[in-house]
Amino acid sequence: MSRTLLRSVLELRSPVMRLLLPSIRPTATTAAPAVTVPAAAAARFFNQTAQHIEPSQPDPSIVANSKSPLASSPSPSSLQQTQPQPSETQQQQQQQSQPLANTPPKPISESVRALLPVLAAQPGRYITVHIHGHPYLVTEGDSVRLPFKMPGVVPGDILRLTRASILGSRDFTLKGAPYIDERLFECRAVVTGTESEPLRIKIKKKRRCRRTKHVKSKHRYTMLRISELRIRTEAVNEA
Amino acid sequence: MTVRALQQISTGRNGVGAFILQCKKMNFHYCDWAGSSRGMNGFIKSLLPKFAAAHPQIEFTVSPRPAKHPVIVAQYINGREKAICVRNMEPYEILKKAELLRDASGEKLKRTTKPVTSINESVRGIWSPYHGDGLRV
Numbered sequence: 001m002s003r004t005l006l007r008s009v010l011e012l013r014s015p016v017m018r019l020l021l022p023s024i025r026p027t028a029t030t031a032a033p034a035v036t037v038p039a040a041a042a043a044r045f046f047n048q049t050a051q052h053i054e055p056s057q058p059d060p061s062i063v064a065n066s067k068s069p070l071a072s073s074p075s076p077s078s079l080q081q082t083q084p085q086p087s088e089t090q091q092q093q094q095q096q097s098q099p100l101a102n103t104p105p106k107p108i109s110e111s112v113r114a115l116l117p118v119l120a121a122q123p124g125r126y127i128t129v130h131i132h133g134h135p136y137l138v139t140e141g142d143s144v145r146l147p148f149k150m151p152g153v154v155p156g157d158i159l160r161l162t163r164a165s166i167l168g169s170r171d172f173t174l175k176g177a178p179y180i181d182e183r184l185f186e187c188r189a190v191v192t193g194t195e196s197e198p199l200r201i202k203i204k205k206k207r208r209c210r211r212t213k214h215v216k217s218k219h220r221y222t223m224l225r226i227s228e229l230r231i232r233t234e235a236v237n238e239a
Numbered sequence: 240m241t242v243r244a245l246q247q248i249s250t251g252r253n254g255v256g257a258f259i260l261q262c263k264k265m266n267f268h269y270c271d272w273a274g275s276s277r278g279m280n281g282f283i284k285s286l287l288p289k290f291a292a293a294h295p296q297i298e299f300t301v302s303p304r305p306a307k308h309p310v311i312v313a314q315y316i317n318g319r320e321k322a323i324c325v326r327n328m329e330p331y332e333i334l335k336k337a338e339l340l341r342d343a344s345g346e347k348l349k350r351t352t353k354p355v356t357s358i359n360e361s362v363r364g365i366w367s368p369y370h371g372d373g374l375r376v
Contacts, residue, residue: 124362134354141255142357155342156258170363190254193261194342197350223344225254 120231122169130163140229150222153191161187183235188228264314268304275326279309282330315345
């Protein structure tokens with residue numbers, strides 16, 4: 001972890017990146033709304049041409065929609081909304097991206113306090129994580145084929161998925177409105193590689209014309225493996 | 240019914256616990272004389288040392304193959320191998336191909352429609368109309 005950070009420090013080329021550095025978590029990235037590229041992403045590319053690397057903070061408008069207390073809750077629920085995090089890196093990110101959202105984290109509701117340890121005590125769990133707005137219902141050990149090739153990741157990278165809408169066990173379900181609190185769970189995925197599909201050939205033919213056009217396409221997909229899914233019952237006591 | 244031995248105790252799930260890169264060996268073939276190897280020779284000179292140093296878990300070999308087009312052959316843990324002909328390519332195009340071979344799992348390409356594959360049992364079980372609240376007829 002520290003090595004990755006060090007490498008990213010050494011490879012920094014622009015002052016903009018240096019400003020962003022505190023907000024980048026070294027081995028983990030958030031999954032949504034935009035998957036941030038890991039810190040060492042710039043160092044990973046061997047070619048020195050300019051890369052399209054998204055800013056590490058999500059778009060302020062998206063943040064305003066999902067994170068600010070005014071806009072976030074379309075329906076007041078007994079569960080929790082996505083709120084600024086208590087961790088240091090997240091707070092720095094909040095300060096940099098939008099000073100308005102620097103409010104203290106919203107307290108966890110009573111029903112969650114009471115029932116989350118019961119949910120965590122049951123053996124099997126599943127979670128519906130959202131990556132770029134797409135939901136994936138996964139359990140620990142599952143393999144996910146994302147419908148795109150994630151830029152800037154290499155096999156072995158660990159992503160921390162922080163956006164989830166449903167967390168459940170056999171008898172209990174924690175539903176977010178629309179997303180559950182990031183403090184309540186830890187979900188990590190390992191990038192296992194890039195898969196491809198067999199070459200698709202679509203034949204385009206027009207009437208009364210002998211010519212046929214063969215359109216080829218071959219998409220590439222990033223494969224993830226859910227390596228860790230943990231319910232942070234201690235977060236209930238902290239908040 | 241015959242008694243059969245256990246086929247396997249557990250199924251490997253790469254990434255749960257340890258992660259192992261599936262590509263184990265890469266061979267780079269080049270030709271000194273032919274023009275289609277020009278990019279490959281530049282790649283071996285300029286980019287390959289950096290690429291190989293970044294991947295200590297892969298074995299790299301460079302071997303001449305005179306009067307043939309340049310080829311990258313990658314071998315995978317599952318026993319398969321993939322080969323890409325890189326004739327007339329620029330060094331950075333060849334680097335892209337090498338990264339493609341590194342990221343691949345070695346499996347045959349398959350068309351899949353479901354994004355999530357799981358071998359875990361269903362967490363919530365199978366729905367039944369006769370349990371829970373019951374079915375009013």
